[in-house]
Structure formats: structure tokens, C-alpha cells
Amino acid sequence: MENDLHAAKSPSSSAIWAALLCVACAFIAACGSPPDANIPAARTDECDDPPRERETLQAFAQACNAATNIDFPDFDCDQGTEVPETHLSGTYPFQFCDRPNVLNHVCDPGSRFQVVKQTNDAIVVGHCRKKNSGDHRYGDIAAIQYNKVNGNTCFYQALGVLPNNVTAPIKGNGSGQFPWMDPVDTANIQCAKCHDNGPMVRSPYLAQLNTEATNRLPGTKSGSGPWDQRFSWNKTLPYAFVGKDFQQWKVYSVSVTGTGSLCTSCHRIGISSLGAAFFTNDGSALAFGPEATAVSQAQKNPHSADSPIWMTPGQITHSPANETEAHAMQACAKAIVDKQNDPSKPNPPAGCSFVQYGRGNTCRAGPIRGVINGATQSTPTSSRSDTTVDAGACASGDCPIGFCYWRTLHGPFWQTTPFNIPIGDAAYRGSFLRIFADAGAWKVRAFSDPTGGPPNAPPGGTFECTSFKEIAKVPDANNCGSGLASIVDKDGSVLSDSVKVGTSVSVYPLTGYIGNVAQMFAFRERGDQLLASETGGTVTLSQRHDANPPPPHKPGPLTGETWTSGCAVWSPDYIVKDVYTDTDVLLVPSAQAQNARCYITGVSGGWSSTRNGAKEQPYAEIYSGAGKEIRMRVSPTTPQDAKDRVGAFASCIKLN
Numbered sequence: 001m002e003n004d005l006h007a008a009k010s011p012s013s014s015a016i017w018a019a020l021l022c023v024a025c026a027f028i029a030a031c032g033s034p035p036d037a038n039i040p041a042a043r044t045d046e047c048d049d050p051p052r053e054r055e056t057l058q059a060f061a062q063a064c065n066a067a068t069n070i071d072f073p074d075f076d077c078d079q080g081t082e083v084p085e086t087h088l089s090g091t092y093p094f095q096f097c098d099r100p101n102v103l104n105h106v107c108d109p110g111s112r113f114q115v116v117k118q119t120n121d122a123i124v125v126g127h128c129r130k131k132n133s134g135d136h137r138y139g140d141i142a143a144i145q146y147n148k149v150n151g152n153t154c155f156y157q158a159l160g161v162l163p164n165n166v167t168a169p170i171k172g173n174g175s176g177q178f179p180w181m182d183p184v185d186t187a188n189i190q191c192a193k194c195h196d197n198g199p200m201v202r203s204p205y206l207a208q209l210n211t212e213a214t215n216r217l218p219g220t221k222s223g224s225g226p227w228d229q230r231f232s233w234n235k236t237l238p239y240a241f242v243g244k245d246f247q248q249w250k251v252y253s254v255s256v257t258g259t260g261s262l263c264t265s266c267h268r269i270g271i272s273s274l275g276a277a278f279f280t281n282d283g284s285a286l287a288f289g290p291e292a293t294a295v296s297q298a299q300k301n302p303h304s305a306d307s308p309i310w311m312t313p314g315q316i317t318h319s320p321a322n323e324t325e326a327h328a329m330q331a332c333a334k335a336i337v338d339k340q341n342d343p344s345k346p347n348p349p350a351g352c353s354f355v356q357y358g359r360g361n362t363c364r365a366g367p368i369r370g371v372i373n374g375a376t377q378s379t380p381t382s383s384r385s386d387t388t389v390d391a392g393a394c395a396s397g398d399c400p401i402g403f404c405y406w407r408t409l410h411g412p413f414w415q416t417t418p419f420n421i422p423i424g425d426a427a428y429r430g431s432f433l434r435i436f437a438d439a440g441a442w443k444v445r446a447f448s449d450p451t452g453g454p455p456n457a458p459p460g461g462t463f464e465c466t467s468f469k470e471i472a473k474v475p476d477a478n479n480c481g482s483g484l485a486s487i488v489d490k491d492g493s494v495l496s497d498s499v500k501v502g503t504s505v506s507v508y509p510l511t512g513y514i515g516n517v518a519q520m521f522a523f524r525e526r527g528d529q530l531l532a533s534e535t536g537g538t539v540t541l542s543q544r545h546d547a548n549p550p551p552p553h554k555p556g557p558l559t560g561e562t563w564t565s566g567c568a569v570w571s572p573d574y575i576v577k578d579v580y581t582d583t584d585v586l587l588v589p590s591a592q593a594q595n596a597r598c599y600i601t602g603v604s605g606g607w608s609s610t611r612n613g614a615k616e617q618p619y620a621e622i623y624s625g626a627g628k629e630i631r632m633r634v635s636p637t638t639p640q641d642a643k644d645r646v647g648a649f650a651s652c653i654k655l656n
């Protein structure tokens with residue numbers, strides 16, 4: 001795809017479009033965030049603060065039974081399988097044993113685990129922690145109800161002196177019923193901050209039950225049974241939180257390149273947040289990973305064949321290499337959560353990224369977002385700068401199929417060498433920014449080479465990818481596709497031109513800015529422009545420029561690109577379409593801002609120019625205003641008659 005840059009004008013894409021809707025085109029996947037972007041990925045803004053409702057246990061249980069497609073029945077803790085605490089020594093809670101629990105860091109003899117009910121798709125597991133209670137009594141009873149097809153998950157908890165007989169949550173927690181906590185109180189324990197790489201935490205304490213006929217924890221036995229995927233469990237399993245008090249929970253999978261990546265080869269490693277606030281101490285990346293690979297584990301007998309180390313499978317004693325992997329993963333996760341909680345913190349290192357994979361079952365994910373060469377400005381250099389980042393490495397298997405676009409954009413875009421010198425060539429002098437598809441994944445490339453001339457700033461911006469799955473009206477996200485169309489003026493001599501892109505195009509962000517895309521501003525949109533737009537159902541890519549741009553610029557080669565996307569039987573709901581500003585404009589009022597996606601569809605004005613020795617670059621920025629409305633602004637906007645001012649166009653669609 002990279003070498004199509006100099007292809008002549010694309011044909012009108014009715015042909016492309018036919019191809020777009022085939023399943024083979026569904027290869028375009030995007031996830032995670034680019035390794036060396038300034039900001040690795042988006043915190044999602046949807047469902048950060050949905051109302052908490054203090055739902056009743058009964059209403060919650062009813063919603064859970066429906067969402068997971070399995071009814072949570074009564075059960076008897078005494079019927080569970082006792083979790084062995086072999087080679088037990090000492091006195092509770094200071095005992096040592098081969099497999100102490102990880103939650104409380106104790107050996108907890110008399111605790112019983114059971115699979116309360118299961119089908120091929122859904123399961124209810126109950127764990128009754130003894131905590132030194134008397135006969136038929138337990139100190140902590142918790143349950144997880146999970147459907148592995150749709151990911152819907154419910155958490156239930158009771159604490160205190162508890163009877164062995166547990167009544168179904170749907171019966172409520174009134175008198176005569178088991179004292180399940182109200183859902184809001186369960187939610188306040190924030191189960192997902194530990195259960196963050198999938199629904200079940202498989203510590204050796206419970207994983208040791210893997211030879212049990214029925215009462216074995218899902219994902220602990222390898223085999224063909226519906227719950228026996230030991231080496232793929234918690235890897236791509238869907239995960240979503242049911243219940244009005246649980247909608248703010250979000251889980252993310254972390255990925256690192258190089259050291260640390262071993263730990264995501266069999267399962268995800270997770271981090272989590274409550275709304276926008278990331279947890280900083282708990283969960284598989286931050287706590288369990290290092291614990292699972294450490295020289296010793298609290299209250300655990302020394303690592304040996306009878307008491308093997310937790311990670312990795314088959315490993316019996318401490319492996320410094322594995323521990324280093326776990327610590328690399330932890331360091332990456334730490335950098336991410338610190339940055340998310342405080343934007344002034346340093347960026348996570350190259351190769352360290354994350355993607356949200358789970359959320360409230362009524363929520364939508366925010367877009368995947370990354371930044372290349374700064375959102376609106378970058379630092380001038382005198383040499384070649386060539387950066388390609390993945391909009392999705394997809395190592396975690398959590399990659400949605402979607403479309404990508406620019407949310408912010410900065411120049412300068414220019415080219416002084418002629419069209420016949422290819423963009424990668426050593427002799428090429430110019431700059432570009434584009435989104436492209438490579439081996440089934442979205443990528444982003446920013447390039448600048450001012451060698452021999454004055455220093456110049458490489459272009460860049462904020463890219464986003466929205467998953468087709470997140471768009472409520474898309475009937476089948478697998479029946480979506482994307483196609484590239486471009487417009488080319490090889491030497492700047494074609495002062496005005498347009499290319500018909502297609503007639504059944506759903507979205508048409510302007511994705512590629514190559515060479516002298518627009519050099520001169522003039523009022524009332526009369527200046528240079530490069531634009532993807534729609535009239536009467538036809539999408540067109542057009543360019544227009546003046547024969548006498550402001551010096552030192554001269555008319556020269558330019559290429560503009562749009563990645564159009566669409567899905568069978570989907571016409572998007574536009575909130576605004578092709579809105580122009582050369583100052584600052586409202587795109588979406590705050591009432592509609594949730595579940596809106598806005599992207600740049602065109603540029604106009606002096607995008608080749610810079611000010612202050614290239615330290616100030618032209619930019620366009622879609623941003624969230626003071627009242628949470630979505631706006632777009634550009635710079636520079638003054639003085640009024642300056643030929644290096646810029647303008648930009650944007651469109652916004654609704655996801656639901």
C-alpha cells in the first residue's frame with residue numbers, strides 16, 4: 001500500500017466499493033496504540049460517569065440471568081470441593097502451605113470451590129472462603145456468573161459469618177434469604193481491579209482443582225471441553241459488566257514489545273479503571289504478574305515440585321528471566337496508568353501500549369487514539385524524520401475492525417523535489433502524513449526531509465480508529481470494509497480538479513496529506529483547498545490551488561487521500577457534515593457529544609508555511625470545549641489578511 005503513493009488518479013470507486021463489502025476486506029483491523037506516539041491511546045470518554053442506581057439485588061440478578069443466559073440457582077457451599085492446603089504448617093492465619101490463596105495471602109483450609117451451574121456457553125462459579133469459621137459457616141462467599149459468547153459477567157459477594165446454604169440472588173436478600181450484598185456494595189469492592197485480564201483469576205490455589213470432574217475452575221485444564229482452554233483462556237474472551245452499578249468499570253489489555261511480551265503469549269495481562277480513574281496497584285499487570293514470578297510468595301512453601309511457582313506453566317522454581325518479563329510488563333502498565341491519571345507524567349516507553357477490551361455492557365468504547373509527532377506541534381529538525389506507528393499491533397487479539405481518521409492535524413506539508421523522485425528516495429525533499437493499511441492492520445506514517453534547507457518541523461497529529469462494532473446501526477461489523485482513493489497533481493499545474501470517489505460511501509475522512517496540499521489562504525474559502533466532500537450522494541475528492549502561492553512556496557506536486565469506509569446496509573447518522581472553519585467552530589453540542597465521532601475531511605490555506613523559524617506550525621484541532629461540547633479550531637488565524645492562515649473541514653457521525 002505504501003507504493004501506491006504515486007499512482008495516478010484513482011478510478012471512481014464503484015469498483016472499489018463492490019470490493020469493500022466483501023468479507024475479504026474485513027481484514028482491516030486496528031487496536032492498541034502506536035508505540036512511539038506521544039500519547040499511546042485514548043482514555044474512553046463514554047460511560048465515565050453513568051448514573052449509579054442502587055439497583056436491588058433482585059433486579060440485578062434478573063438482568064444477569066438474562067444477559068448471561070444462565071439462571072443462578074441456590075447452592076450449598078458444603079457441596080463444593082475442598083481446596084487442598086497440602087504441607088500445611090503453623091497456625092491460621094500464619095500458616096504455610098503449597099498453594100496459599102492470593103486474595104488474602106493465607107492458607108485457608110476448609111474453603112470450598114464449586115461450579116454451581118454450567119452450559120456450553122455460560123457458567124456460575126461459587127467460592128466459599130472458610131476464614132477459620134465453624135462448621136457449616138464461611139467468612140467470604142463470592143460468585144461469578146459469566147457467558148463466554150457475549151462476555152456478560154456478574155459479580156456477587158457476601159461477607160461476615162455466613163451459612164453454607166446460599167439462596168439464588170434472584171430471591172433477593174430480605175429476611176429468610178442469603179445475605180448477598182446489594183449490588184452497589186459489591187461494586188464498591190471493585191472486583192474488576194483484580195479480575196482484570198478476564199473474568200476469572202487462575203491462581204494455583206484454585207487451578208490445582210483442574211482434575212476435578214465438575215468443580216474445576218474454567219481455563220485450568222487443557223482439553224476440548226467447553227471450559228478447558230487452559231492455554232487460550234483470558235486471551236480473547238469477551239468481558240462486559242452487567243448491572244447499573246457496574247457500568248463504569250473498564251478493563252484494558254497491555255502489550256509490550258520485547259521483554260515482557262512473553263507474558264501475553266497465552267493470556268492477556270490487564271489493567272483497569274473506574275470511569276477515567278485508573279487503578280494503580282492491583283491486578284494482573286501491576287500485582288499478580290510480579291507475584292507469580294517472584295522468588296517467594298506470601299505464606300507459600302518454598303518453590304518445589306510439590307509447590308511449584310505460579311508462572312510460567314511447567315516452571316517449578318524461580319526463573320529470573322520470567323521475573324524480568326513480569327517486571328517489564330508491570331513497568332509498562334505503571335507508566336500507562338500514571339500517564340492516564342496525570343497527563344503531565346512522562347509518556348510510556350516505545351512499544352508499551354494498551355487497548356480497552358471490556359466495559360459496562362451498556363457502554364460503548366471510546367475510540368482508539370494515538371498521537372504521532374505531537375498533536376498540534378512538533379520540534380523542527382534539519383534532517384530526515386520518518387516515523388511509522390501501528391494503530392494496532394493486535395498482539396492481544398482484542399483488535400476491532402474499524403476505520404481511522406485524523407482528529408488533530410499539523411503541518412507543514414510541502415515538497416520541493418519533482419514528482420518523479422519517489423517519497424522514500426534519498427533525494428526526496430518534502431513532507432507528508434498519511435494513514436495506510438499494511439498486512440491487515442492500520443498504520444500511520446509521518447515524514448519530513450528538509451536536508452540542505454533550513455530546519456523544518458515534521459507533520460503529525462492525533463489519529464483515531466473507531467470500531468464498526470461500536471456503531472449501533474451497523475448490522476454486521478464483519479460486513480464492512482475500507483478503500484483508498486487519491487487525487488494527484490504531479491507538478492502543481494492543475495489548478496482545480498476533482499475525483500469521484502463513490503456513491504455509496506459512508507464515511508470519507510481526509511487521511512493522506514502529501515506534498516503541497518494547500519499553500520495559500522484567502523477569505524470565503526476561496527484559497528487553496530484539499531477536500532473530501534459529499535453532494536447528492538456522491539463523494540468527491542477535490543483540490544484547488546493558486547498559481548502564485550506566497551514566497552518561498554511554488555506550485556508543486558501534491559497528493560490527497562481519503563480512506564472511505566462503509567458497511568453493508570449502513571448509512572451513518574451525520575450530526576454535521578463538511579463544516580468549515582478558519583477560526584473556531586462548534587461541531588456537536590454537549591448533549592450530543594457522547595457517542596459522536598468527529599474527523600477532519602479537508603484543509604485550506606497555508607499548510608506549507610510555518611512561523612517563528614518553523615517553531616509554529618499550522619494546525620487544525622477537534623477538541624472538547626469547556627462545556628464538553630465538541631469544537632474545531634485552527635491556527636494561525638491572524639492577521640486577517642495573512643496568506644499563511646489556515647482553515648479546515650470536519651464531519652461528525654453518531655454511533656447510536
Ligand code: HEC
Binds near residue numbers: 155194201217
Ligand atoms: C484484591 C484483588 C481482588 C478483588 C478486589 C476481588 N478478587 Fe476475586 N479473586 C482474587 C484472586 C487473587 C482470586 C484467585 C483465588 C485466590 O487465590 O484467592 C479470586 C478468585 C475469585 C473467585 C473464584 C473464581 C476465580 O476467579 O478464581 C470468585 C468467585 C471471586 N474471586 C469473586 C470476586 C468478587 C465477586 C469480587 C468483588 C466483590 C472479587 N472477587 C474481588 C482477587 C480479587
Ligand code: HEC
Binds near residue numbers: 201220
Ligand atoms: C505458556 C503459556 C503462559 C505463559 C507464557 C504465561 N502464562 Fe500466565 N498463565 C498461564 C496459565 C495456563 C494460567 C492459569 C494457571 C495455570 O493453569 O497454570 C496463567 C495465569 C496467569 C495469571 C492469573 C490471571 C489469569 O489469567 O488467570 C497471571 C497474573 C499470569 N498468568 C501472569 C503471567 C506472567 C507475568 C507471565 C510472564 C512471565 C505469564 N503469565 C506467562 C499460561 C501462561
